[in-house]
Amino acid sequence: MSGSIQAPAIDARGITRVYKAKPKDVTALAGIDLEVAPGEFFGLLGPNGAGKTTLIKILTTLLLPSAGTARIFGFDVATETRKIRRIMNMVAGGEQSGYGILEAREQLWMFSQFYGLGAREGWRRVDELIDAVGLAEQRNQRVSTLSTGQRQKMNFARGLLNDPWVFFLDEPTLGLDVSAARSVRELIVGWRAAVPGRTVLLTTHYMAEADELCERIAIVDRGRILAIGSPAELKRRVQRESIFRLELDRLAGGPGGLARLPGVVSAVAALNAPADPDAPVRQAVVINLVLREDSALAGVVAALDGLGAHIVALAKSEPSLEDVFVELVGRGFDDNEEAARSNEVPVEPHEAGQPDPEEKR
């Protein structure tokens, strides 16, 4: 079978990968079935060691699967590598890569030649991409003098040299600071939106990143896909009750009075943590309200008047992907990586996949 633009961008069937290792062999992937349509923004979300990088390596022809087949736009990763390499590209994060001695522009031009562009066409394309990724000022700087974020932008420029049909991104914002991570994300989104059909497969262990960028997500753990769906679909799976965050000016008698109302599962005082830390401290009472269904809210609102309380704010709390993960695996996502995180460049609290539920207004 040969490739075509009608074929799925990614079509993996029963991909298994076992690494031969010292004490005993490691099964990094234990039967992955995955289909990504052309034009999709697809995310692989999973904790450290889930097998995300292994899957990307197989799909990008860096590594052979132990069993199973995978096709990129119909081309087999094991036998049609050259064709796949022309229409895909990859960028990995969290690494300091580059030929330090070359200038940024030179290194990119070198790759443009490896991608079969003509000499002059190569320079034109490189300059275009350097501007697009925001490295104009560094174009003639030695690679060794670029910052981590600038190197990653250069890496993106390399990845876009062949204008890939499918772009594989392995934790592309790992180790970047807040603003560099944001500009990398904007870059990805902007690139994909420019031409319909451009496909992205992104791995990440930042919940918020997956949530923000991906149209569909596969949650992976220990080499298996536990669930696939849009972020909203995945969250809906764990949402059996309605959770509200209720902020009142005061509440005589505490939240106990609310808990006894019909349709209310629980009403518990939350830590008073206003969304904006710079806001003046208010004497507000914040209550996490769990209802059997949304309609029970009416009774609560009616009862508040009798308790002499006024609503300052009311928001429905959505479950986060973290909640989905906990539900699926029975353990937290970041359980074993807090130590690693503390050595890293600080990331946005938003991005760090904080366990508290994210609120949507």
Add this chain to the structure above:
Amino acid sequence: MIDAGLVEGERFDPGRARGRGTIDLLRSFRTAAALGWKMEANWTDPVLFFIYSVAKPVASALILVFMLQVIAGPAGIALRPFVIVGSALWSFVVSGVAGLAWAVLDDRERYRMLKYIYVSPSSFITILLGRGIARLAVGAMGAGITLAVGVIVLGVPFNLGDIDWLLLAIVLVLGAVTICALAVVMAAVCLQTRQESWDYPEVVVGALFLVVGAVFPLSVLPLPLQAFGLVSPLTWWIAGVRQALFPGGPSSIGGPGSLWQQLAGTLNPSAFEVVVALLLSGAVVTLASAILFRSGEARAKDRGLIDRTTGS
């Protein structure tokens, strides 16, 4: 944010999955060689460049010459051309064979670019050879300067008119191919390693040094080692260059009591015999290297070693 220049049309062009064959190969080779030259030669640090590419080969040649002087006395002077040529060529072999292997290790461990090279549609081996040629060029400079020092400083008798240019041209071309083939084998081996293996190439090449007649004739070696020397293309290459530069000078292959004499019946191989032996042994090594590289690459890909780094 991404300008319109990136937009190449609404639909993908299925022809994109096809390449342009030889044009692509040549382009990759040329680029890898040119930028490889810039990287390998390390122009930014001329002192380091001088030490590794010029001072080191010259110094090792001089050490050998003076050792010869001490051991053999005045008789050693007659052997100087032998030692100088062998030593100069040897530095060329080292920088060629070890150079390509180091390019692989550098790309994987230091620059962490090997995987990006690998997933480009370009031929992997072509890019590696381009890098290797750059190292060979650096090695050729060192060899040339060593020869020049031998002639100018040590007064090695050298006459441009005596040189057998045809023989020289033939053996240089065949020799370069052979060295590249050996380098490719070394690169395939280094691709397999999981731990630091920067020393491997020099150790392997150093072992060869003893059996290919670089600085002393094969006839001083035990017969099994002589046999090994006779099947090695490097032996014939060095002998060929010697014969071309100093026709009628001492040979590293034959001589009284040598294995060559026992097998062939003549004291020394003729120029023709040297070329034929180089051609045959070189062809075998080149063929073997192609097979070894293919299987080495497949093994590395199967084991996930292409982007392996020892540090992480």
